[in-house]
Amino acid sequence: MGKAEGHKYNHGHALILSGPPHHGGAARLAARGALRVGAGVVSVGASGEAMAEHAARLDAIMLRAVGDGADLAGALQDKRINALCLGPGLGLDARGKALVGAALDQSRGEPRSTVLDADALTLVAADPALFAALHKDCVLTPHAGEFARLFPDIAEKLNAPATIGPAYSKVDATREAAKRAGCVVLFKGPDTVIANPEGRCAISAAVYERAAPWLATAGSGDVLAGFITGLLARGLDPFSAAQTAAWLHVECALSFGPGLIAEDLPEELPKVFRKLGL
Numbered sequence: 001m002g003k004a005e006g007h008k009y010n011h012g013h014a015l016i017l018s019g020p021p022h023h024g025g026a027a028r029l030a031a032r033g034a035l036r037v038g039a040g041v042v043s044v045g046a047s048g049e050a051m052a053e054h055a056a057r058l059d060a061i062m063l064r065a066v067g068d069g070a071d072l073a074g075a076l077q078d079k080r081i082n083a084l085c086l087g088p089g090l091g092l093d094a095r096g097k098a099l100v101g102a103a104l105d106q107s108r109g110e111p112r113s114t115v116l117d118a119d120a121l122t123l124v125a126a127d128p129a130l131f132a133a134l135h136k137d138c139v140l141t142p143h144a145g146e147f148a149r150l151f152p153d154i155a156e157k158l159n160a161p162a163t164i165g166p167a168y169s170k171v172d173a174t175r176e177a178a179k180r181a182g183c184v185v186l187f188k189g190p191d192t193v194i195a196n197p198e199g200r201c202a203i204s205a206a207v208y209e210r211a212a213p214w215l216a217t218a219g220s221g222d223v224l225a226g227f228i229t230g231l232l233a234r235g236l237d238p239f240s241a242a243q244t245a246a247w248l249h250v251e252c253a254l255s256f257g258p259g260l261i262a263e264d265l266p267e268e269l270p271k272v273f274r275k276l277g278l
């Protein structure tokens with residue numbers, strides 16, 4: 001996690017796509033998370049109408065005009081952009097859907113590491129073609145509601161009362177979902193489960209001495225999506241990026257304590273890194 005050498009582009013360029021004007025907070029939270037976790041460059045991609053709002057709120061984070069899917073495809077000609085995040089505050093309109101389609105389009109060659117969260121998950125759940133376009137460098141970060149939209153049959157099995165043992169668990173559900181999606185799935189909650197399509201699985205539990213109920217605050221999931229995107233930009237593989245981000249997310253909450261709001265999470269990272277000796 002330490003930054004031993006190199007210039008900013010050696011630490012990756014993360015692009016966070018934002019949605020309509022007046023809904024930019026979630027994307028800015030994700031961008032701040034990506035920057036604090038160590039991506040060398042972070043940009044927010046916004047439509048023309050949303051640029052002024054972002055410009056008034058961003059300094060170290062750069063801004064790039066991304067009006068539609070073609071603009072995103074154009075931006076991705078820049079191979080230094082090595083991680084994408086779509087979903088936080090993206091919206092469910094035609095532009096949001098076109099951006100998710102362009103992000104997942106593999107016809108340009110090597111697929112980009114891509115975090116799909118929030119509205120992007122709802123869009124993927126509603127469109128079989130988008131679901132089919134998911135690839136091994138994607139990370140899906142559903143909460144329970146989004147998980148049920150994406151994998152209704154798996155959620156039904158998970159939520160059914162167990163009549164004979166062993167019960168079908170959140171670990172079973174997340175592994176099955178990752179296999180079906182063909183990518184890493186991070187199923188959020190106090191008992192966050194991360195699985196990859198090959199069956200590898202990790203649990204990031206925020207319970208007992210690691211209980212962090214303050215994480216149940218608007219926007220904390222957006223910051224987690226940003227942490228994962230930043231770690232992907234830094235070159236971690238999807239499973240390691242998701243696992244490390246989930247652990248750091250809880251560490252930041254524990255370090256800050258009660259009263260936490262989403263904005264505090266990225267700002268707590270330097271303290272957590274110092275404690276780790278980085």
Ligand SMILES: NC(=O)C1=CN([C@@H]2O[C@H](COP(=O)(O)OP(=O)(O)OC[C@H]3O[C@@H](n4cnc5c(N)ncnc54)[C@H](OP(=O)(O)O)[C@@H]3O)[C@@H](O)[C@H]2O)[C@@H](O)CC1
Nearest residue numbers: 024025026087088089090091118119143144145218219222
């Ligand atoms: N500061 C900002 O700018 C912020 C902006 N944000 C942005 O807002 C947009 C909408 O995001 P969203 O999360 O509010 O709505 P969405 O997921 O579409 O539906 C929520 C419904 O799902 C259900 N549900 C079931 N289980 C659940 C669970 N574990 N956790 C949560 N929900 C659960 C539940 O239904 P219920 O269980 O109540 O029947 C609930 O009514 C999106 O773009 C996001 O990025 C937010 O990130 C906040 C900060």
Ligand SMILES: Nc1ncnc2c1ncn2[C@@H]1O[C@H](COP(=O)(O)OP(=O)(O)O)[C@@H](O)[C@H]1O
Nearest residue numbers: 143188189190206212215216218219220221222
């Ligand atoms: N009681 C809890 N204890 C620990 N972590 C929690 C708790 N409730 C929610 N979280 C975590 O907080 C985050 C909430 O994300 P999400 O539901 O997407 O909210 P938002 O859309 O407002 O950002 C997830 O990382 C989840 O694991």
